[in-house]
Amino acid sequence: MPDRSTRHATILEVAREAGASKTSVSRYFGGERERLSPALRQRIGEAARRLGYRPNQIARGLKGGRSRLLGMLVADIRNPYSIAVMHGVEQACREHGYSLLVANTDNDPVQERTHLSLLASYRVEGLVINAAGHPTHELQAMAEQGLPLVLLDRWLEAFGADGVGLDNALAIDMAVDHLHERGYRHLLFLSQPVGLASPRQQRWQRFEQRLSEEPILHGERHDPALDGSAVDAIISAFLARAGRPAAVLCANGNVTLAATRALQALGIRLGEVGLLGIDELDWCSLVPPGITTLAQPTETIGRAAVQQLLVRLDGSEPAAPPRHALFPPTLIERGSTRLPGPDHDKETP
Template sequence: MPARSSRHATLLEVAREANASKTSVSRYFSGERERLSPALQRRIGEAARQLGYRPNQMARGLKGGRSRLLGMLVADIRNPYSVAVMHGVEQACRERGLSLLVANTDNDPAQERTHLALLTSYRVEGLVINAAGSPTHELQDLAEQGLPLVLLDRWLEELDADRVGLDNALAVDMAIDHLSAQGYRHLLFLSEPVGQASPRQQRWQRFEQRLADEPALNGERHDPPLDGEAVQQVVGDFLARANRPAALLCANGNVTLAATRALQALGIRLGEVGLLGIDELDWCGLVPPGITTLAQPTEAIGRAAVQQLQARLDDSGSTLPPRRTLFPPTLNERGSTRLTTFDKAPDNHSENAKETP
């Protein structure tokens, strides 16, 4: 039988078409299909397909049922990291029959509070929070009302909530270990202005700790505004002081781009000065000789956030302690951290020593 087109088919029409009660049809679309016989499930499913029926999730939520909606608050939707993680969140929602509402705050705490109120007005069943400011009180109120929360990437230390993100201390350790193994001894850690962003704080602090623990390494850290002149000035001043070989360690993808532009403006080739960035971006493999990165498992991070929300929803009313899920990065080694020949110490043991090709 050819499918009939009806943009406004109702639950009652599906019930009539399937020769079923409204209650049975409601159960079919509210996650209680197991209470219906296989034959009845088939009839309802076929009737809904023929009529083009789609359940109104919002209306069901307002009636006191589950809305099947999750909310996600993003600090900066233009950030490639945010987009990649959001894809993982959306994929995990789709697999679970959930829908995702996303709000972008543009790193504005006022917008953050507004969007939090907006998302909760839609009766979302849980929230993934990539915080821009410090909405601890607002989130604490929501948690006390029983709304599951997962903090993504940025922590709020006063809030007892599940957390998912990168193992920032491990990322800095891997970066320093790689640069040190390649022969770089003088390091500049570049970050966006640290402020209240916990990942930046954690990476900054771990860098300082490693320098304190390893006297053979020299290092500096700066968090200039990411405009071309400021970054170029910081990099130029560092290289004027630093003993070669020297390298730049960039705290995220935005900084990696700014540092690459600064080196180009200074006429310095990658490898002549090392460059390693936390976060893998598409263009990093395209800039000769390629930029070494530590890639975050963004899809896994997004999926883990949804998994933790789902676990909270499945254990409604439980008193499980907050969980912290940290992921390791993956090193993508490229030419930007391979010392070029002219940086290596010459062999002075032989008057006839030749330059290695």
């Protein structure tokens, strides 16, 4: 009897253990289980578990063209948004019999090119991409070769790929409307450097459009590097110019954290100066009196990305035009957007 503690079981050994043909075992692990009888499926599954057999998906892909692998390219894996969406992607992959390969680029176009080549070498069947900026030659080549692509939270003009993400215009409208309704008339929009990141561009542009449409509102926008002194100086100067009631609208979770620290350093109570952030983070409910946020449906966005890939992979609509699925945020109101006064004494946890 061979010592299986030092090597992997083979597909032939599974076939012998199950009393089945090698072809039947290949069908079982190759996505064709429905072609086998229930009894045969049960025997093969039990035999594989007894032997500890795991199919080599990469080898299967090289042989048959189906790797059952999907790839995900993330611009910044430290971003809580990226982690949350990745969970939705992974859950959907698992439910549909795919495995997920993830690569992080740190917003570096060079790393983006490197990881795209690496994912291609693993013969992934589709890609979810949070691109750093303009599409690279590698990304263009993949699209031209027919590899299904879904852009996550990025919109690249003249690039024919499906996309999923937040409805950024709606998010800004909801934020501005909420702050206006709560009595804030002077708004500061803070973002990380806009650069080539299209969600930041869209949020920035929509904020300016709202200000031009509603003269009653007065606003400024800044996209500083997120060091404490820069954010402190921007908020302090804004409040000196604008007066009260004023509020800070933050374009993402990183900016919300920087603005919270700046307001605390300036000795300003949240609510006295309003604070609203796009992206719900765990700590937002813990900073008294709680920070109002617009929560993105990250699980839904991740699952939608995989669903778009599956539609392309099933071959029914290979030449359909690109689809862009936009999802609304959910307003979570807390005390940071409640002006102090007789009608606003009660803090929201």
